[in-house]
Amino acid sequence: MEKADSCGGTKLPDLISDLVSVFFPLRCVHCGRPGAWLCPECASSLAPVGKVSCGRCGRPASKAGQQTARHNCPECRGRDIHFKSARAAFAYEGPARSLVHRLKYSGHRRLADFMAELACNQAGLTRPVKAVTLAYVPLHRSKLVSRGYNQAGLFARALSRRLDLPLQDLLCKQHLTQPQNQLGYDRRRQNPEGSVALRRDAGKRLGRGRAGRILLIDDVYTTGSTVSECARVLSEGLGTDVDVWTFARTVKNRL
Ligand SMILES: [Zn+2]
Ligand SMILES: [Zn+2]
Incomplete structure (x- = not known):
């Protein structure tokens, strides 16, 4: 199973997070109303991705439910993508965006459990039937030290518990890359190349003869470049084979 510090998910910070929540009751991460991570109004305005039009990149279907042939998907056609499929629970907007930002920047580790619960309640993110091992997109060591945790790792750990699937720390980030949100769309697609490596003992961690598929977990899918690079290294x-699950996904032109 995962090492305690592989995603910064050690027990002590969780305990501190629990104590803080006793003295500072939860507030809605989107509108600030007290009482819960998401108030009922904001929870009801989450936008599930629902049906997809592209079986590879998980581009949401149009409102008419129209399917797109793989070779004709405007988001992934002609691209060298290394995962078999990518799925996300919610459109990366509104409250889903607030949840992702809060988990990443505010130190609220327990939010990962809440987000895993929301994600698992979505159709399309049900427990996989085949034997799978969860892995997650790594964070550079320096970022892990400054932030104290890897948000993708915490989300993966929460999913692992909820789905009763093994989680392994298989990847490491070799060098710092410019944050994706500081790059234009074309640069984002190129940015991660060569930045991720397999941990030296990844094969041992996965165990011989029980690999099945790997389900790679991240918080957000934007261009798919980061998860594709991780999938290339893993496969x-x-x-x-590597499939991808994310909490949220950018959604463009859902016509
Ligand atoms: Zn709210
Ligand atoms: Zn596609």
Whole structure:
């Protein structure tokens, strides 16, 4: 199973987070109303991705439910994508965006459990039937030290508990890349190349003969470049197929 510090998810910060929540009751991460991580109004305005039009990148279907042939998907056609499929629970907007930002920047580790619960309640993010091992997008060591945790790792850990699936720390970030949100769309697609490596003991961690598929977890899917690079490293190094799950996904032109 995961090492305690692999995603910064050690028990002590969780305990501190619990104590803080006793003295500072929860507030809605989107509108600030007291009482819960999301107030009922904001929870009801979450936008599930629902049906997808592209089986590869998980581009949401149009409102008419129209399907897109893989070779004709405007988001992934012609792109060298290394995962088999990508799915997300919510459109990256409104309260879903607030949840992702709060988990990433505010130190509220327990939010990952709430987000895993929301994600698992969505159709399309149900427990996989095949044997899978969860892995997550790594954070550079310096970022892990300054932030104290890897938000993708915390989300993966919460999903692992909820779905009763094993979680392994298989990847490491070799060098710092410019944050994706500071790059234009074209640069984002190129940014992660060569930035991720397999941990030296990844094969051992996964265990011989029980690899099945790997379900790679991240908080947000934007261009898919980061998860594709991770999937390339995992599939080339371990010989397994990789699917991707994210809490949210950018949604463009859902006509
Ligand atoms: Zn609210
Ligand atoms: Zn696509």
